[in-house]
Amino acid sequence: MDKIDHHIRISQLIAREVNYELTREEKLELDNWLNESKENLDLYYSIRNREKFLDWDQQLHQINTVEGWNRFESTIKPHRSIDVFKTVLRYAAVILIPLFLSGIGYYIYNDISNLSQQYTQVNSSKQSKPKARLILADGSKVNLENEENIALKEKDGTLIERDAGSLKYQNKANAKSKVLYNTVEIPNGANYQLCLTDGTKVYLNSMSALKFPTKFSGKTREVQLTGEAYFEVAKDREHPFLVNVSGTRIEVLGTSFNVKAYSDENEIVTTLVEGSVKVNASEIGKSTLLKPGQQAVVDDKRGGILVQDVDVDLFTSWKExxxxxxxxxxxxxxxxxxxxxxxxxxxxxxxxxxxxxxxxxxxxxxxxxxxxxxxxxxxxxxxxxxxxxxxxxx
Missing domain, CATH: 3.55.50.30 (Phage tail protein beta-alpha-beta fold)
Known part of the structure; x- marks a missing residue:
């Protein structure tokens, strides 16, 4: 691949990334290019910059694409002493990206309305503070908004380490003590993370709540969810992990998956990232076993479980x-x-x-x-x- 072909190839990869169409192999190829030099990285972020995108959008609604392509071709003539690399990528941002979004062959880009499917990276320097609250077994409420590292202790001796945006439970409870339950509630505009006593990590999305025991006992590890959460379940073949949500039970041994079940929606959506899960919809008497990259949608109104292959990033990006x-x-x-x-x-x-x-x-x-x-x-x-x-x- 010669120099010009290489630059156009990178332009195509950036365009495909903007449109979220990169394969794993293409993502690796783009990452390798980004890691080659700081100049590559700076140029990449310059292209993905929001303010420049707004300017490009205005240009795209005014540009004569035939003349633009002619200018592009004349720019890369070998007798011109220019920085071909930067010029090609500048045109990639203004011309090639919409071309490649629709596939090879759109040298005359007539339908600008297709920009409704353009994907953009929006930068921000603002930070949001977690505003969760913890409800202890006796009903007392702990405001988790402030970021001080403060340790709490439940009545059974369970130690609760509190950090900025997260809780970690350590099982210090007496083996014979009664099982106590805690609840973490997340309001609008916040995410929160907690680590249960078995090592399972849970990421809670806004307007969600998780009820869980301070220690797991018996043959299963059970929690109750409303809203949305991403689970990274600690492996324990002898004690399956169960997520109960609105009449549906998700059973796992050790895996990563996302569950979305807000009360104002009719569906319970389980998306499997790795491992395996069994989704039991007891209210409709059906169940299904998922493989990584699959999603189960339980719809009580339709009385069934829809299983489909999905891009898991579309359903888990919220935790990032x-x-x-x-x-x-x-x-x-x-x-x-x-x-x-x-x-x-x-x-x-x-x-x-x-x-x-x-x-x-x-x-x-x-x-x-x-x-x-x-x-x-x-x-x-x-x-x-x-x-x-x-x-x-x-």
Whole structure:
């Protein structure tokens, strides 16, 4: 592969990453290029920069793509003493990315409206503080908002180590003591992490709650979930780990998976990252065994379990502080944003609820900036008034 082909190949990889279409092999190829030099890394982040994307978007709605491609070709003539590397990637950001998003062959890019499926990285320097609270066995409540490292102790002797954004349980309880239960509740705009006494790690999303014993006893390890959580279950073949949620039980031995079961949604969604899980929907009398990369959707209204292959990153990115959407209904996107930002959303035209969008946003980004990106698709108008959002069709 010659130099120019290599630069165009990197442009294609960046375009595919923006559109979340990279294969594992392509991601490795792009990562290798990023690790080659600091210049590569700086240029990559420059291309993915939000402010530049907004400028590119305006250019793309004005640009004559035929003339642009001609300029691109003349720029890379071998007799021109220019920095080919930077020039190619600059054109990749303005011209090649929309070309490659739609596949090879779109040298004349006529349908700019396809930008509704453009994926963008939004940068933010703001930090959110966890606002969780812990409810102890006696009903007393501990505010976990402040970040001081303070140790707590339950009545059975269980030690609770408290750190910024996380709790860790250590089983110091008397073997004969009564099993006590704690609950961690997460409000809008916060995530939280805890480590149970068996070593299982749980990441809780906003507006979620987990009830769990301070020590596990008996033949199973059981917890009760409302909302959404990502589990990294400690292996123990003799004691299966059970997640009970709205009439559905997820049984695992040692695995990583995500469960989403908010009370305002009809579905219970289990997404398996690694290992295996068994989903038992007792209320409809059905069960299924999942493999990594599969998802089970329990729908009480339809009376069944839908199993499908999915991109697990789309369902687990929240624990990394990212909103990640791909061809998702606007109403479903806004439901997720509402849980984080505590919003009230009004749709002036009901038809817009079913419009589909993609995006990649930092969860610490201002809601005004996120909604601005949706407006750039030229499909909707958005008005943000504090925590109230009005959405209408273009």
């Amino acid at each position: 502080g990212v909103f990640l959407f791909k061809a998702k209904r606007l109403e479903d996107i806004m439901n997720e944003l509402t849980r984080w930002y505590d919003l009230k959303v009004f749709y002036m035209n009901p038809v817009v609820k079913d419009l589909r969008f993609g995006g990649h946003f930092n969860k610490d980004e201002e809601i005004e900036s996120i909604m601005e990106m949706f407006e750039l698709t030229r499909k909707i108008n958005v008005e943000v008034n504090g925590k109230t959002i009005l959405i209408s069709a273009k």
